Amino acid sequence: MDAHANIKNVGRMLDSTHDEVHRQRFVSVLRKKVLVDFAKDMKTVYEKKVAGRHKRRTGKAPKDAREIRRAMLHEPVFEAWSSLRYNAQYMTWWSVQPAVERQLPELIQAAKDAHLANPAGGSLELDNKLHIPGYVSQLDVHQMPGCFQTEFTKDDVAQGAVYFYGTTVFSGGLAHRRGNKGSVGQTIAQYLKHKGFKPKRILDMGCTAGSNTMPYKEIFPQAEVHGIDVGAPCLRFGHARAEAEGHAIHFSQQSAEKTNFPDNYFDLITSSFFFHELSVPATRNVLKECHRILKPGGLVLHMELPPSALTDAYYNFYLDWDAFYNNEPHYEAFRNLDFPKTLVEAGFKKKDLEMIRIPNYATTKPEEFKAVVEGRGQTARRDHGGGAVWFTFGGWKR
């Protein structure tokens, strides 16, 4: 039981100085102010001024996100809000980088110890010949300098650590995510458990440092759980953390577009916040690959931002900001896809598709969660940024 007690947990090692801790806390609060308080002001200016002006000039209200964007682009509130949000993004990573740099030798050693001892019985398979797809290698996604895959030294875990600790700062001001790493994985796994679905073999695609992979092993302890990603530093970090916390998870460095898993292999294939970072052709490839490696009777259920067809024009403008300014250029094109059509083209049958909005498990009253599981009405909460409900899409293979 205590086999993992003598290895240090890379997920609990960051030793920030007093001032670094308070720099991190400032960024968490700043992000909450930007995403909640100042976002409300920006919407007010749009609704009470910009939309009306556009209508007077053109005879119509802006019809979609692009038109709203053009109308808002030089509004002082958009310029200032965007500046705050953009800088807060950089500051998130900057707030943890100095401690990661300082502690990198210790973090690497802890990861190596975890790999060697491997107390939980998971595994780590890296492929240093893997071609890193252009949508990851050509620009640093989320403005995180170094992205998911850059290695600065041998056995490097730096980018895994920056991502893991940085995302804690990133979500630290949002009540539904604070102190709850892996809330998407937890929510989907609990939803499926409540439904009585018992997957024996689970795959999490684009798992980064494994925060959303771990809940699947916690909630389905009998299952064989796999996580794949193209970024070696994230996988090393994720495997080391899972081992230290006693979860046997099999991490491997693979592109989700073409994996080495056999046909009909998994009962459940999932991901969180993954597809919007891929090019649209890659999205199609990944969905086809999902269909290939999914068992008959199995389920694919990915968490993502909701497609633009399901949200209003203003919310689309608001979400698509990332496509223009957060090094996520495919975000808008992904959300503009016809999701059912794309899934059908990947091999799923129309009648077997799923699109489910699931309230965040940890911050939802059990009866509300149960009501959603049982299909007794949708939750009234907003998606993603506005609160605590996750949009999921996918389908069954029959």
Place this chain on the structure above:
Amino acid sequence: MAKARKKTNGTKAKSNGGQPVRLPIHAKGKRAGFYRDPANDQIFSFIIMLTQELSVAMDRIETIERLLDKNGVVRRKDIEAYRPGDAEETERTARRDAYIGRVFQILHEEAEKLEAGH
């Protein structure tokens, strides 16, 4: 197959000879700008970074005050080791929230006037 994978720990990077690693500060890709004059984007970044540093200084002062209240003396290593508990963290968060609100309060102005029907 997947079950029988061997454990490997390959890497693309070579050892850097034990030199401390410096992580990059800037992200690959185009730096975004929101103002017609890019100098304004720079000034905005300076201001927000300064806002953060002042917030950090305020937190340090608060730590010193609390240590003084408790012990009557302050030692540097006690400041460094000090971590607020949950209740204190909630207070500090409320203070930071109000502080950011004050620094950027002009952002609320237009929306408030529009709400009031001006």
